[in-house]
Amino acid sequence: MISSLLLLATILVLGIPTALTTIPFALVTGNVKPLYWASKMIVRIGYRLAGIRVVAEGADNVPPGKACIFMVNHLSNLDPPAIIPRIPGRTSAFSKRSIMKIPALGYAMKLAGFIPVDRDGNAATAQESVAAARRVLEKGIHITTFVEGTRSRDGRLLPFKKGPFYLAMQTGAPCIPVSLYGTETMMAKGSLRIKPGTAHIVFHPPVNPADYATREDLLRAVRAAIASGLPEWMRG
Numbered sequence: 001m002i003s004s005l006l007l008l009a010t011i012l013v014l015g016i017p018t019a020l021t022t023i024p025f026a027l028v029t030g031n032v033k034p035l036y037w038a039s040k041m042i043v044r045i046g047y048r049l050a051g052i053r054v055v056a057e058g059a060d061n062v063p064p065g066k067a068c069i070f071m072v073n074h075l076s077n078l079d080p081p082a083i084i085p086r087i088p089g090r091t092s093a094f095s096k097r098s099i100m101k102i103p104a105l106g107y108a109m110k111l112a113g114f115i116p117v118d119r120d121g122n123a124a125t126a127q128e129s130v131a132a133a134r135r136v137l138e139k140g141i142h143i144t145t146f147v148e149g150t151r152s153r154d155g156r157l158l159p160f161k162k163g164p165f166y167l168a169m170q171t172g173a174p175c176i177p178v179s180l181y182g183t184e185t186m187m188a189k190g191s192l193r194i195k196p197g198t199a200h201i202v203f204h205p206p207v208n209p210a211d212y213a214t215r216e217d218l219l220r221a222v223r224a225a226i227a228s229g230l231p232e233w234m235r236g
Contacts, residue, residue: 010046051196058203074146157236179229202229
């Protein structure tokens with residue numbers, strides 16, 4: 001519980017004054033970079049104080065100067081703050097619409113170009129999310145997506161959602177498979193308690209959608225790459 005309190009205290013103590021300065025700056029200038037970089041710094045500090053260590057490898061696999069779609073497995077609410085600061089350059093991400101309704105946090109996410117998604121299976125809202133993601137990529141900004149669509153309860157890979165692969169086939173953006181493990185022991189699904197530990201992140205070489213005839217073929221290639229970087233028991 002101490003780790004949870006330390007992380008929360010760091011976010012509040014540093015986040016409130018940061019929001020009060022960087023959000024108005026973003027509104028006036030249209031430049032969200034100070035907000036984005038300050039948020040990453042706060043997360044890094046909070047994780048360090050909470051005893052959460054992040055070890056990332058393979059970042060040199062990310063092609064420079066090209067907007068990519070980072071496809072990651074999902075284990076814990078600690079995953080997005082662990083991986084986003086380690087992605088080279090700036091990334092947007094898909095986020096539950098409910099989270100983006102949280103005062104201050106949701107507003108900051110909208111300014112940073114995060115893309116709201118629903119889990120209701122509505123085709124129209126899904127198409128809206130894909131269209132918004134395409135516009136983000138066209139601006140040269142990466143997109144990060146947790147391809148299982150929800151957190152795994154036991155750490156094993158779940159079936160992947162098809163939406164991100166539809167986006168990849170439409171845009172031709174390189175897919176960067178990312179293997180993530182370790183967070184499943186630090187914050188379980190359904191719990192607010194955080195335990196110290198080490199999160200491991202592996203960036204794999206890009207997978208080019210143009211090399212695959214169908215969305216299903218692309219999905220299988222990305223899944224195989226993600227699984228290859230996970231402990232054997234997590235591969236599903």
